[in-house]
Amino acid sequence: MNTSSPVRDAAVTAGAAVRLTGLRKSYGEVRAVDGIDLTIAPGEVVALLGPNGAGKSTTVDMILGLSKPDTGDVTVFGSSPAEAVKAGSIGAMLQGGALLDDATVGEMVTMVASLHRNPMPVREALSRAGIEDLANRRGNKLSGGQKQRARFAVALVSDPDLLLLDEPTAAMDVASRREFWRSMQAFTDSGRTVMFATHYLEEAEEFADRVVLMRSGRIVADGSVAQVRALAGGRTLRAVVPGATGDAIANLPCVTEFRLRGGQIAVSSSDSDKTLRALLTAYPDAHDIEITAVGLEGAFLTLTSEEQE
Numbered sequence: 318m319n320t321s322s323p324v325r326d327a328a329v330t331a332g333a334a335v336r337l338t339g340l341r342k343s344y345g346e347v348r349a350v351d352g353i354d355l356t357i358a359p360g361e362v363v364a365l366l367g368p369n370g371a372g373k374s375t376t377v378d379m380i381l382g383l384s385k386p387d388t389g390d391v392t393v394f395g396s397s398p399a400e401a402v403k404a405g406s407i408g409a410m411l412q413g414g415a416l417l418d419d420a421t422v423g424e425m426v427t428m429v430a431s432l433h434r435n436p437m438p439v440r441e442a443l444s445r446a447g448i449e450d451l452a453n454r455r456g457n458k459l460s461g462g463q464k465q466r467a468r469f470a471v472a473l474v475s476d477p478d479l480l481l482l483d484e485p486t487a488a489m490d491v492a493s494r495r496e497f498w499r500s501m502q503a504f505t506d507s508g509r510t511v512m513f514a515t516h517y518l519e520e521a522e523e524f525a526d527r528v529v530l531m532r533s534g535r536i537v538a539d540g541s542v543a544q545v546r547a548l549a550g551g552r553t554l555r556a557v558v559p560g561a562t563g564d565a566i567a568n569l570p571c572v573t574e575f576r577l578r579g580g581q582i583a584v585s586s587s588d589s590d591k592t593l594r595a596l597l598t599a600y601p602d603a604h605d606i607e608i609t610a611v612g613l614e615g616a617f618l619t620l621t622s623e624e625q626e
């Protein structure tokens with residue numbers, strides 16, 4: 318996975334869009350972020366993946382300067398988060414980020430634009446977010462998906478070099494989601510940097526150049542979608558297994574997930590050779606056996622399972 322050279326690394330680090338060094342943040346006993354080092358180059362589109370509680374939002378909050386690391390460093394385009402926000406270099410769309418109930422979408426975006434030195438025209442931000450027709454709608458009259466797009470317009474209006482998005486499409490229907498990513502692509506085509514946290518693996522697969530997978534406050538995989546898939550090294554094993562029971566299949570070695578329906582099993586395994594040998598010992602009549610490489614979803618489950626601890 319490591320295709321970089323020290324010289325290239327140094328160059329990327331010097332001009333990094335985001336640089337996290339030894340980042341740690343605890344809430345009481347909970348180590349939300351437990352030692353993260355990450356450098357994102359300008360122009361990269363990075364998906365931050367991980368199960369609930371992995372530390373994604375905590376990381377995004379620290380990049381934005383909304384919370385302070387216990388130890389470690391964050392720089393955004395070489396500056397502190399506060400300076401980068403002040404300079405309008407960062408746009409953010411956070412989970413449940415507040416919108417004003419009584420202001421219209423147009424007023425909210427105009428208000429945020431007025432806080433920045435070189436904002437894009439409000440019309441353009443609304444149009445890029447696909448909500449020109451909602452400019453006069455009040456915040457409390459927006460649907461969940463429309464609220465997300467209003468937040469997107471707010472994030473865009475400073476014309477930022479870095480966009481941070483925490484589960485941006487969470488409340489959107491399929492059509493809105495597609496439309497959202499089309500706008501996003503137009504934004505990234507102009508060389509901007511985007512980091513987005515998502516639970517939709519297909520979004521990471523389709524839109525990210527790079528996938529950073531977190532578990533328990535740490536980075537457990539970092540690379541292109543293909544590299545992360547390969548790193549999991551997992552396979553899916555399918556077979557017809559007469560007499561199979563859920564318990565027995567779950568207890569086969571190296572099984573990370575399984576499905577059993579009408580005597581047919583589909584098992585995700587971190588070592589399909591071991592799983593298959595045990596399967597055939599327990600069920601010599603198993604037949605129609607098929608083994609395939611995992612998709613990103615399988616890699617995600619393998620790399621974030623507790624067994625990896």
Ligand SMILES: Nc1ncnc2c1ncn2[C@@H]1O[C@H](COP(=O)(O)OP(=O)(O)OP(=O)(O)O)[C@@H](O)[C@H]1O
Pocket residue numbers: 344347348349350367368369370371372373374375376
């Ligand atoms: N303000 C807080 N006070 C106490 N604990 C917190 C706080 N914020 C986060 N945590 C804890 O820190 C851990 C990481 O949470 P975080 O929200 O960063 O995870 P996440 O990966 O964004 O999860 P999700 O996918 O559910 O949004 C969790 O165990 C969470 O309960």
